Amino acid sequence: MNFLTTFKNEAKLIFSDAAIVLTIIGGVILYSFLYPQPYAKQSISALSVSVVDYDKSDVSRSIIFKLNTTPQITITRNDLSQRDAKKALVRGDIKAIIVIPKNFKRNLALNISPTIAVGADSSYFLIYGGVLEGAMKSVLTQSATIKVANLLKKQVPLVGAKESYTPYSLNTINLFNKNNSYTQYVVPAVFILILQQTILIGLGILGGGINERMARKRNKTKEDEYFETAHIWQMYLSRIIIFLSIFFVHMLFYFGYSFEHFEVTRLVNIPDLLTFGFAFLIASISFGLFLGSLFASREIATPVVLFSSLPLVFSAGFVWPLESLPSAIYYLSQLVPSTPAIHGFLSLNQMGASFSMIVNSYALLWLQSIVYLVLASIIFLKKRNSLCC
């Protein structure tokens, strides 16, 4: 059988299969729209907070005013007691409670440091962090005002007082993703995973279906004869060419149009993106051929790939630090192309790394490509020998 005939057969197998086409074309486009939706507003707006002001002095009001001006906090309620505030919290009307104690102003004047209490729902870490940040900021500025005033009392000139109310301070700079955008955080990594998972499902359905039909003893068709006689390198090369062409377009769509649409930063230069992307697609396709050679039926691929998605996201290192992963999970995750791919793509595109900094990930992708391709061939040939011919 010549290569062209094999290629035609493979193309027919792929494009006449509704489940495969639905996944590798429909699914890829649908996911690119669906996944970024929760984060479409990118970052978190102000949180509703209730204030319980037991002091009711000008100083407490000034602090409440400062709290309200921070971007993280909007004061939506004033409660007379903590109990009322807590009820509103359980109902979900507010996310946090700030309590200013009785005699706040008096204690301040008497040089007894009074304490402001902040309580926030820590079941949601972004909400919790937001309230803390806002409360800290306003209390610190209020404290600074008081300290500067105290220094002025000691005849320190205003300029000096403003400079020296604390020995030294910290200035923080966000190097990448400067606005803490959730889209920037999640979308690039998840997109890489979607590309890989849809390749794996497509090739898994195909390979599993072929194994299933080879195992069938009765009702052999002409197509079955094809699986039994075709050269393996021709079959695999055809699949690689077809999947590579389709997913190359998908990759351009994801990194081009979708990134533009969802306002994701692009720092990578095109040659680096294409070089790295090519290795990623080949590795994913090889891994898909390998999984396809293992599955005994069409329907195993989708569930298996689906279940692996969440563990893969959280072991890729961009949410949960690699330093905190158990080493067994770390090494297991290195077997899957998405792990080095997410690392490489994020460094290149989101942080502006140079190619030499991610060359380990690049090499790992090629290593995976070779190993999985060899394994896929061995397994398929073994199965074919034992099942039919």
Add this chain to the structure above:
Amino acid sequence: MFNTLNEAFLYELKSINNSWYKLFLITVLPIISFILIIAIFRTGVIRDLPIVVVDNDKSKLSHMLLTNIEASPTMQILAMPNSTKEAIDLVKSTKAYAIIVIPNHFLKNTLLGKQPQVTAMLNTQYILIGKILTSVLTSTVMESSAQVEYVKNLVDIQNPEATIHSIAPIGLQITPFFNMYQNYFYFLVSSLLPAIWQIFIVIATLVSIGVIFKSKKEKIFFKETKYVGARLMGLMLPYTIAFVLLGTGYLFYIFSMWEFQGSFTILLFGMFLTVVAYQVIALLIFATGFDYARSLSLGAVYTAPAFAFLGITFPIYNMNTFALFWRDILPVSHYIQLQLSQANYGANIFLEIDKLLTLFAFWLLFIPVVLLFKKKLKKEMS
């Protein structure tokens, strides 16, 4: 009718017994997935994040600051490069997550009261890691600055209590409500496990019905076009039991470690409603085309992104209308609200009725499901 339900139930039990794949779907595979997630977050707290320091001063004071940083369990100093550029390259290649730059004449300017600034540059591409490091670094630098201030002021004031007041005139006491532990294990695992669990419910249901149609056994299974609903219920029942048990399993695992304020009865009832809701939706997905492999693809699109829509990592009130809609049509997002409010607030049943009713509303989809199956079977049997 009960006889047909029972017949279908026994049919499916036998089929599960004969198929290792079906058996795996309700035992080994979900348990492996749960264990993987639990293992990933097992440590719960983030420790020893590598950071780098560019010390341009190399004085006693900068040394003191570095000692304070090293004392923090959250971070560790990986290297001390000579230039900021070198340090940024280490961050870009993700070997370190943050850079601390101590300025020239740090000690001298501090003594002169010129308030020099220490700079922290953070990899905020990784938001969670970036946020944790920002807050740890801020408090570490503030504390070390306060130590210096304390010594300085003590000389003037000669009274320790008044000195503390002079440094921090207003105190801030922070109380985390509910998730008292400030532990990511509880926070992420308690919502990731249900997100995986719901995928399994849909897939297992699709496999149970899909195998019947794929192997052309629908006539053997349904026999007649009467009692289609009862037979579908019988088919679902083994999985309803299996997934309520699996769900109960992870609940007991999580809440054997963390506090649970509410009523397990309410939560388990909600869990039962959720399982059936997903099963009915899975049948509806199947009934759109009666094609096994394609329904699996649709089931994947429906269940896979669920975690992002739960509102745990990214708050609900910042989602757009479409995201809120998609969230609403996923039973697990209502279930997770129930789980949180029971575990955290122990809200009474009256506050939970809306969530339970919403979950129950998905059951009504069983009516179109039965109609679609009847139509299909009538066509096939005639």
